[in-house]
Amino acid sequence: MSKWYLAWKNLMHHPSRFIFNILLIGMAVSLLVIILLINKQMSQHFEKNASDVDLILCAKGSPLQSVLCNIMHIDAPTGNISISEIKPFLNSNHPIIKRALPIAIGDSYQGYRIVGVTTEYFDWYSLHIERGQFFNKDFQLVLGSEVASKYKLNIGDTLQSSHGLVGIDDEHHHDNDLIVNGILKNSGGIQDRLIFISISSYWNLHEHEVDDEHIHHEQNVLSNQELMNYDKTITSLLVKFKGTNIQSLNFGRSINENTNVMAVNPAIELNRLYELTGSASELLNLIGIILSILAFIAIFINLSQALNERKFEIALIRIGGGSRTYIAQLLIFEGFILSFTGIILGLILGHIILFFSASKYHLADQYGIQGHYFCIDEIYVLFIGLVCGLIATILPVIRASSQNIHHTISKI
Numbered sequence: 001m002s003k004w005y006l007a008w009k010n011l012m013h014h015p016s017r018f019i020f021n022i023l024l025i026g027m028a029v030s031l032l033v034i035i036l037l038i039n040k041q042m043s044q045h046f047e048k049n050a051s052d053v054d055l056i057l058c059a060k061g062s063p064l065q066s067v068l069c070n071i072m073h074i075d076a077p078t079g080n081i082s083i084s085e086i087k088p089f090l091n092s093n094h095p096i097i098k099r100a101l102p103i104a105i106g107d108s109y110q111g112y113r114i115v116g117v118t119t120e121y122f123d124w125y126s127l128h129i130e131r132g133q134f135f136n137k138d139f140q141l142v143l144g145s146e147v148a149s150k151y152k153l154n155i156g157d158t159l160q161s162s163h164g165l166v167g168i169d170d171e172h173h174h175d176n177d178l179i180v181n182g183i184l185k186n187s188g189g190i191q192d193r194l195i196f197i198s199i200s201s202y203w204n205l206h207e208h209e210v211d212d213e214h215i216h217h218e219q220n221v222l223s224n225q226e227l228m229n230y231d232k233t234i235t236s237l238l239v240k241f242k243g244t245n246i247q248s249l250n251f252g253r254s255i256n257e258n259t260n261v262m263a264v265n266p267a268i269e270l271n272r273l274y275e276l277t278g279s280a281s282e283l284l285n286l287i288g289i290i291l292s293i294l295a296f297i298a299i300f301i302n303l304s305q306a307l308n309e310r311k312f313e314i315a316l317i318r319i320g321g322g323s324r325t326y327i328a329q330l331l332i333f334e335g336f337i338l339s340f341t342g343i344i345l346g347l348i349l350g351h352i353i354l355f356f357s358a359s360k361y362h363l364a365d366q367y368g369i370q371g372h373y374f375c376i377d378e379i380y381v382l383f384i385g386l387v388c389g390l391i392a393t394i395l396p397v398i399r400a401s402s403q404n405i406h407h408t409i410s411k412i
Contacts, residue, residue, distance in 0.1 A: 004333055007336075008337060010306065010330070011334055017302060017305075018338070020298075021299060023342075025295040025342025025345070026342050026346040026349055027349075028291030028292040028346065029343050029345075029347060029350065031287065031288040031291060032285070032346075032350075033350030033351070035288060036377055037350070037354055037369070038354070040377065041373055042367050042369065045072075045368030050071050053239070053266050055238075055239040055251065055252050055263055057089065057237040057261050057262070058235065058261070059078045059080060059081050060078065060079070060260065060261070061079060063262065064269045064272060066078050066236065067270065069105065071238075071266055073115070073193075074367075077235045077236070078262070081233060081237075081260075083102075083227060083232055083234060085259060086102075087228050089237060090224045091225075092225065096242060096248050096251060097242065098240045098241060098242040099238075099239070100224060100238070100239055101118070101239075101240075102117070102118060102234045103117060103234060103235050103236050103237070104116030104199050104203075104234045104235050106163070106165070106206070106235070107162060107163055107174070107202070108162050108165050109159055109160075109161050109162065109195055112144075112147050112194065114178075114197060115197070116196075116202030117197075118199060118224055118227070120223075120224060121196065122134060124238075125191055126187075129183070129184060130184060131155055131183045132181050133182050134182050135181050135201075138197075138204055140179050140197070140198075141179065141195055141197045141201075142181060142184060142196040142197075143182070143195055143196075144191050144192040144193050144194045145183065145186040145187070145192045146193045147192075147193060153180050154180065154183075156179065158177040160175075160177060162174075178201070198222065199221075199222060199234065200221060203230075203232055251263070296391070297392070299338050303331055303335060303392070303396040307331070307396050307399060307400055327401060331396050331397050331400055332397060335390060335393035339385055339388070339389025342385075343385040347378060351372065354369070354370075355371020356371070357371075358371050
């Protein structure tokens with residue numbers, strides 16, 4: 001008869017104890033997995049979207065808010081800045097700046113942000129069209145793949161934007177219809193959940209709020225160089241330097257000290273964000289580790305109790321020719337089954353909890369957190385858990401191997 005089968009049958013002699021132990025292990029592992037997946041996905045999400053941006057130029061306010069708004073698109077703008085204030089940085093021949101990307105934020109459709117950009121934005125983030133084409137006139141828009149899929153929008157469809165970033169039904173709607181001109185391929189990034197229009201379209205939508213300098217909607221969209229000719233406002237300017245040198249390092253400080261514009265380094269602010277959330281993650285990790293220790297202590301207790309209850313059975317196996325190695329293997333197999341079953345349960349449970357939490361609280365939209373994401377570190381969790389389970393069996397194995405069968409039999 002297979003040793004694995006015997007080990008399983010031995011565990012099933014007390015099904016309630018077996019279920020309790022694997023649930024305890026599963027709860028501990030699921031908590032660790034949830035923390036692991038959240039940290040991993042959030043860091044990848046933030047780094048992916050901020051990796052190509054060296055500096056954000058925007059209205060003075062909270063630097064972290066600026067990063068969350070202009071790169072992650074999960075917060076409100078700190079305000080607007082005049083093009084006249086950042087005109088030198090739009091120059092394609094700037095000695096330090098390789099790329100400058102103007103952005104205008106303030107409208108939405110059904111809760112999805114509408115972002116005013118130039119066509120350089122699509123090259124910057126390597127975004128490609130799946131259907132249609134990029135906008136080439138005002139009041140045309142390009143949809144992120146998720147927006148198009150959710151609302152079943154196609155080329156030529158029209159929609160009206162709402163003023164503000166929440167997208168509540170009774171909010172003020174702009175009068176002009178926006179025409180779907182293109183739908184982006186799925187990129188796996190924030191852009192899948194955004195709607196893009198030209199900056200001149202954004203200005204025309206708000207022309208009654210700004211001034212009388214209209215831009216006729218039949219003209220082609222404006223490039224960075226052409227934007228320099230208008231005295232209007234945008235939300236921010238994303239900057240990529242040509243290289244890392246003393247001038248680029250001092251660039252942000254000089255702007256903060258000498259202008260009304262705020263210069264924000266995304267890398268610094270994201271590190272601060274990690275520090276803010278780090279304490280909470282460490283606390284949850286500690287709770288998970290404590291639960292894991294308790295779970296594997298439970299394995300030790302379970303096997304020790306089983307050993308006490310089966311002393312005579314073990315003695316009879318020994319008398320029947322079973323070696324100490326055979327007994328040790330049975331106990332190790334039982335510990336392995338307990339550990340493996342509990343860990344697999346925890347991995348599955350962690351993904352299920354995260355999947356439903358991400359759906360309910362829209363974590364994928366804001367932080368890129370999804371329940372069906374898998375990472376290599378989960379294999380390490382499985383491996384370390386199995387090693388801990390093996391360690392928990394060592395003392396019961398030593399006790400079983402050193403059992404005096406004559407003394408045990410004499411008590412029958």
